[in-house]
Amino acid sequence: MNEPYEYMAAALYLGHPGIDAQHEILFVCYRELMHAVGGHGDGFELTDVISVIKSYVVTHFRYEEDAMQSTDYLDRDMHIAEHRRLEKGLLSLSERYENETDKNAVAIDMAGFLKEWLSHHIAVVDRLLAQHLNSLNYT
Amino acid sequence: MECQTLISGDVATIILPKEFSFNTRNEFRLALKEKKSAYEVDFQRVEKMDSAAFGMLLLLKEGSNDKKVSVVFKNVRPEVLRMLQLIKFDQVFTIL
Numbered sequence: 492m493n494e495p496y497e498y499m500a501a502a503l504y505l506g507h508p509g510i511d512a513q514h515e516i517l518f519v520c521y522r523e524l525m526h527a528v529g530g531h532g533d534g535f536e537l538t539d540v541i542s543v544i545k546s547y548v549v550t551h552f553r554y555e556e557d558a559m560q561s562t563d564y565l566d567r568d569m570h571i572a573e574h575r576r577l578e579k580g581l582l583s584l585s586e587r588y589e590n591e592t593d594k595n596a597v598a599i600d601m602a603g604f605l606k607e608w609l610s611h612h613i614a615v616v617d618r619l620l621a622q623h624l625n626s627l628n629y630t
Numbered sequence: 631m632e633c634q635t636l637i638s639g640d641v642a643t644i645i646l647p648k649e650f651s652f653n654t655r656n657e658f659r660l661a662l663k664e665k666k667s668a669y670e671v672d673f674q675r676v677e678k679m680d681s682a683a684f685g686m687l688l689l690l691k692e693g694s695n696d697k698k699v700s701v702v703f704k705n706v707r708p709e710v711l712r713m714l715q716l717i718k719f720d721q722v723f724t725i726l
Binding site (some may be wrong): 547553554 | 641691
């Protein structure tokens with residue numbers, strides 16, 4: 492049996508079980524996207540992977556935004572604005588994916604955008620939220 | 631134990647293994663090639679899952695969305711259900 496695969500860098504675990512588990516899934520999606528782009532024949536359908544990313548990002552953001560609302564999080568507006576920026580970026584790349592002929596090139600752009608955005612957002616913005624939620628034992 | 635797929639008419643029942651993880655990825659991917667109108671995912675044997683497994687379940691749903699098929703989870707143990715709730719899959723899937 493293979494060793495467990497690490498999808499997310501150790502530094503990005505924030506100590507909040509729900510948020511960490513959901514972030515891991517987003518990084519799994521990133522890996523699946525890269526695998527589908529690679530065209531090794533053993534990947535999932537590229538279009539399906541992109542759809543999963545778009546839909547699970549919404550699920551995850553809804554969780555965080557509900558948590559911020561429920562706990563009167565002071566930096567809520569700034570945090571939500573970052574969420575909207577990611578959604579806008581994904582939408583733009585999604586439209587490019589639908590319209591351009593070189594699907595792999597767009598998917599690679601999407602993977603790069605997603606990884607860079609997630610890494611920064613988790614390390615900086617989500618870290619503050621996780622500390623806030625943990626201080627209230629909010630799960 | 632491996633991932634098993636049982637076909638009954640237009641329903642595919644995917645019986646997940648005791649450890650549903652990245653190691654099961656290829657078996658699960660092949661199971662998805664059974665294009666059916668409904669998928670039942672049986673968790674009865676599942677004791678351990680990893681994040682790769684959760685990604686595969688999302689791909690099952692997304693890969694079937696265009697075809698208006700249903701995906702339901704059944705026989706989910708309480709400890710696995712708690713994990714599914716933690717990642718908000720209770721908002722994404724029907725869990726019986």
